[in-house]
Amino acid sequence: MSRGTQKPERRPADDETEDDATADDPLAWTRGHTPLLQSYAEEARRERPFDGLTVAVASHLEPKTGVFIETVRAAGAEVLFAPSEPQSTHGDVVQFLDGRDGFEAFAEAGMSDEAFEAAQHRLLERRPDVILDDGCELIAKAHADHPAVASEVLAGAEQTTAGVTRLRAMADEGVLEFPSYAVNDTPMKHYFDNVHGTGESALANVMITTNAMVAGKTAVVAGYGYVGRGVAQKLRSLGADTVVTEVDPRRALQAHTDGHRVTNMADAAPEGDLFVTATGSRDVVRREHFERMASGAKLANAGHFDVEILVDDLASMATRTTEPRAGVTRYHLPDGRHLDLLAEGRLVNLTGPYSQGHPAEVIDTTFASMFVAARDLVERHEELAPDVYDVPDRLDKAVAERKLDTLGVEIETPTERQEAYAEDWRHEDSSF
Ligand code: NAI
Numbered sequence: 001m002s003r004g005t006q007k008p009e010r011r012p013a014d015d016e017t018e019d020d021a022t023a024d025d026p027l028a029w030t031r032g033h034t035p036l037l038q039s040y041a042e043e044a045r046r047e048r049p050f051d052g053l054t055v056a057v058a059s060h061l062e063p064k065t066g067v068f069i070e071t072v073r074a075a076g077a078e079v080l081f082a083p084s085e086p087q088s089t090h091g092d093v094v095q096f097l098d099g100r101d102g103f104e105a106f107a108e109a110g111m112s113d114e115a116f117e118a119a120q121h122r123l124l125e126r127r128p129d130v131i132l133d134d135g136c137e138l139i140a141k142a143h144a145d146h147p148a149v150a151s152e153v154l155a156g157a158e159q160t161t162a163g164v165t166r167l168r169a170m171a172d173e174g175v176l177e178f179p180s181y182a183v184n185d186t187p188m189k190h191y192f193d194n195v196h197g198t199g200e201s202a203l204a205n206v207m208i209t210t211n212a213m214v215a216g217k218t219a220v221v222a223g224y225g226y227v228g229r230g231v232a233q234k235l236r237s238l239g240a241d242t243v244v245t246e247v248d249p250r251r252a253l254q255a256h257t258d259g260h261r262v263t264n265m266a267d268a269a270p271e272g273d274l275f276v277t278a279t280g281s282r283d284v285v286r287r288e289h290f291e292r293m294a295s296g297a298k299l300a301n302a303g304h305f306d307v308e309i310l311v312d313d314l315a316s317m318a319t320r321t322t323e324p325r326a327g328v329t330r331y332h333l334p335d336g337r338h339l340d341l342l343a344e345g346r347l348v349n350l351t352g353p354y355s356q357g358h359p360a361e362v363i364d365t366t367f368a369s370m371f372v373a374a375r376d377l378v379e380r381h382e383e384l385a386p387d388v389y390d391v392p393d394r395l396d397k398a399v400a401e402r403k404l405d406t407l408g409v410e411i412e413t414p415t416e417r418q419e420a421y422a423e424d425w426r427h428e429d430s431s432f
Contacts, residue, residue, distance in 0.1 A: 027070065028091040030063040033360035035406035036368040036399070037071050038380050044075035049375045051076035056128035058120065058138040059159070060088035061107050062357050066097055068367035072132070073102050075375070081104040082123045084134040086116035087344075087351040104377060124149050129312045131156045132370055135304050136163035138169075143175055155377035159370055161225070161281035162280045163305035164388070171388045179384035181373040183366075186396045188403075193366040197358030199230025201349035202276060202302040203238070208354045209327040209342050210298055215239030216326035222265065224248075224255040225277035227302055230258055242425065243268045245284075245329050270294050276348075277301045277308035285315040295337035298328075300348040309345040327352040368399050 004348045031038060035254045043132045044050075057079040067079075079102060082091045091109030098105035101323050104126075106119040111348050120138055124146045130199050133139045136158055142150040155178055166183045170176040183189055185271075207214060219240040221232040228244065232255065236242045245268055246252035265285060268275075269292040277284050280303050288315060301308045313319075318331040329341045343352040356361070373391050377384075404411065420429070 026061050026090070026096050027066045030067045030360045031070075034064070034364040034367075035068050036403050037067055037366045037371070039402060039406065040368055040371050041071040041074040044071065044375075046370075048076035048128075049378060052079045053129045053154075054080060054126065055132065055374070056123055056126075056129045056138060057081045058084045058123075058133045058400065059132075059134040060085055060347075060357055061093055061105075062088065062090045062350070064357060064360055064363040064367065064424075066093040068363075068370065069097060069103065071371055072365070072374070075371075077130075078102050078104075080104050080106060080123050080126055081126055082120050082138065083111065083116060084137060085347060085351060086111040086113055087346055088355070088357070089372050096313070111283055121145065127152060129154050130374055132374055133157070134159045135165035139163075139180070140166055140170065143170060143177065146253075147177075150177040151177045154382045155374065157183050157370055157373045157377065159183045159366060160304055161190070161194065165280065167388050171386075176386045176388070179377060179381055180388050181377055181391045182388050183369050183373050183391055186369055186391045186399075188365050188369050188396050188399045191363075192362050193224030195230035195233075197362035197366070198227045198278070198302055198349060199231075199234040200358070200362075201358045202227075202231055202278075202300065203234050205349050205352050206274065206298070206300050206342060206356045207274070209325065209348075209352050210340070212298070214274070217241070217273040218243060218271050219274045219276065220245065220265075220268040220274070221260075222277040222284045222308070223281075223303070224251045224260075225278065227278035228276075229255075229258070231278055231302060233258070233317060235274075235276075236260070240274070243271060247279075247281075265289050266292070272297055275296045275309075276302065278303050279308055280304065282307035283310045284308045285311040287317065290314055290317060290333075290339060292340055293337070296340065298340045298342060299345070300342040301345050302348055304345040304347065306344065309341065310368055311341065311345045314339065314341060327354065365403055367401060368403070371398065372399055 048192045055072050069079050069081050089107050089109045094105045094107050097103045106123040120141055120275050124142050127149050131139050139156050158164050161184050164182045192335055215238055217240050220243045221228050222245045224244050224246050232242050242260045244255040244262050245265045269289040299309050312327050314331045319330050319334050322330045324330050327343055331339045342348050349355055372395050
């Protein structure tokens with residue numbers, strides 16, 4: 001099924017404006033919920049920082065990314081866009097943008113893994129000047145398969161944890177050809193997007209897909225990083241009994257002191273009604289765990305790649321599979337138990353039949369950070385050797401300030417006396 005193509009019945013409100021015309025424009029609602037991106041787009045239309053550049057965007061092609069692509073175009077770029085995950089593309093978004101002046105899609109809804117790979121290669125053959133990536137797939141492919149293209153790219157930016165890990169591995173190996181910003185690592189990205197955006201959207205999709213209650217259930221969260229913490233906090237606030245598994249002692253301790261039970265997956269397996277993986281690693285839930293799970297346990301992945309739940313193990317254990325609900329694959333095991341895998345083990349908040357990704361207000365800051373990072377690197381790329389760089393704090397703070405402006409939230413300004421106090425490390429001034 002190609003998702004996002006069904007247009008809902010709509011009754012226009014009396015006070016409806018052009019921006020509310022969602023039936024014809026799949027980005028209209030999102031534009032109305034991304035004031036920060038709109039403000040950067042307005043500025044970019046005047047300043048045109050990407051004039052003459054071809055910018056590649058690889059991300060989940062749903063309405064929020066559509067609005068980001070519009071922002072990059074507003075800055076003057078020719079935008080080539082491809083999915084970062086073959087199953088998360090919304091066909092109506094691609095159709096809406098593709099072929100308009102300055103936009104070209106290398107995507108369609110419901111792509112096979114092979115078609116996804118081929119589309120990314122075709123995009124790279126168009127020799128983009130800048131690559132804005134989600135998962136580092138496009139950047140990695142450029143280096144592995146299109147070295148002449150990679151050597152001419154001016155700058156890159158990466159928005160997710162798994163992608164930054166890959167990007168840093170490329171830099172450590174000395175193969176990275178251009179300066180790149182680790183946008184995922186900015187406070188404005190991971191405090192909001194990973195914790196709250198993924199936390200809310202992953203659970204929303206688990207609940208809609210299963211139509212099952214969370215309250216009173218035992219929920220096992222694998223990984224207590226930014227994503228896992230958000231998922232676990234929100235599960236508990238809905239009334240679940242939360243269990244966390246971790247490999248990092250400090251994060252395990254953090255989960256413990258945050259009030260979650262901490263154990264290993266072998267012990268958690270028989271207890272869980274719901275399992276959510278968020279580790280960025282692989283094979284986190286596998287045969288030895290499936291063997292111990294209760295019948296009816298539900299399995300969902302919130303990590304970037306579909307390798308956290310070892311689906312091959314499930315498939316080899318099962319006598320047959322059925323699809324009792326859209327987005328749920330039921331594995332029937334020889335001992336009579338069944339286990340329900342959501343969204344085929346892919347990102348549950350982005351690839352299930354009801355998935356809409358993060359709330360727009362959260363992605364507003366993520367894509368604003370990507371935009372600001374790209375604009376800065378386009379200006380400064382000649383000063384920087386190929387490497388992975390943290391986004392300068394001044395840029396991150398500026399995004400936060402503008403977001404607060406859009407929310408109408410006022411903050412304190414330190415007084416002169418407060419600033420002097422902070423600098424007076426001897427505490428010599430008796431007036432303090
Ligand atoms: P993180 O690095 O902050 O946290 C991952 C945690 O998993 C770490 O604490 C690590 O010690 C733990 N871990 C690693 N292997 C483990 C194992 N075998 N068992 C238990 N714990 C293990 O990363 P973050 O930001 O929380 O991201 C996690 C994943 O989620 C990444 O793949 C990231 O790309 C993805 N992500 C997904 C989003 C979505 O929309 N679904 C949004 C943002 C990130």
